[in-house]
Amino acid sequence: MGLLRKTINWYAKLAPGWGRSLPPYEHVVQIGDPILRKVSEPVPVDKIKTDEIQKVIQKLKYVLDKYGSVGMAAPQIGVNLRIFVMRLTATQIAKIPAETIKLKNMSVVPLTVFVNPKLKVVDYNKIIHSEGCESVRSFSADVARYNEVQVKGYNADGEEILHVFKGWPARIAQHEMDHLDGKLYTDIMDRKSLHCICWDEVNLSKGKIVIPFCPQ
Template structure:
């Protein structure tokens, strides 16, 4: 399957849209290797480009068990070598995963901040299993098994959650949801002082 760079990106649906909660169905055998499935993946790739590291079909309102992943050098350029090593994060080439199932291969968990293209402008601390094994298929129908650790395992868990109707807000640690946008100035200048309160 070659990437059609002419594919038009889709609109990503946001939290509150029913497509994010209704779950998905398995991709039928007869869809593997077809132009229709290739088109879906091309659209998902074009939609993901430059925006994030993963996208699941329900995020463009398609109720199928498909997600795509790509983690480029550019997306991790803000991390120090130590941070990259701690998270086990390195570039991950574009890949489409169909009909995945997974299980943890270690009891170890890690907490990291996650964002979501369907919840723009926010991040939260989310615990995930450090190591997992995933069984699924390539778009051409070839069966594949992925053994993943660290950041790639986190991305896979996040995207498979989407396929099951879960969002990071369901998994996050309480009280950790935070805006990535400027927070605003709050009370008018001097008001806190006049109320006998200190500035934050």
């Protein structure tokens, strides 16, 4: 253990509440955290509207906004429950080149909460695109995903819902479902395509670059 970690631990003992936070976190856990490899537990339907579950849902929405992400699953904030949120806004899409939007078949997805989701493949044709994850910060790789899927489950009010997603939204849904099953995109990626998305900046700065694990 390094001197810095020893110092931090020493101060944490002097200041209760200052040290390690408890889930649901306001940050995204990273690959290596055991929670990302656990199969998440279903939520009892009659518990969806309880303060405990609503807190998890609200924290997922908060972290989704904080990171500017398109999807976030409960394990990513340290909670072993089958809940995820997804969203793709017009503002997010507007920042992407038109040819990429067309190539990846991107479309707006309203903020959607899924509790106890079940996924069914509608179109078994697989499409390969580069994919990243907030839990594998600053890396990306090519991943094959089904072109169209159906997801059913419950919303934040405990009501049954069913959505069909195609193209990029289908990729988001499959990615988040993987999280609930203890899987990461690194399990199914084209291994040779894995790369640090800021490799060029690393060279330009002569290696003097810091990769943040949480937005500033």
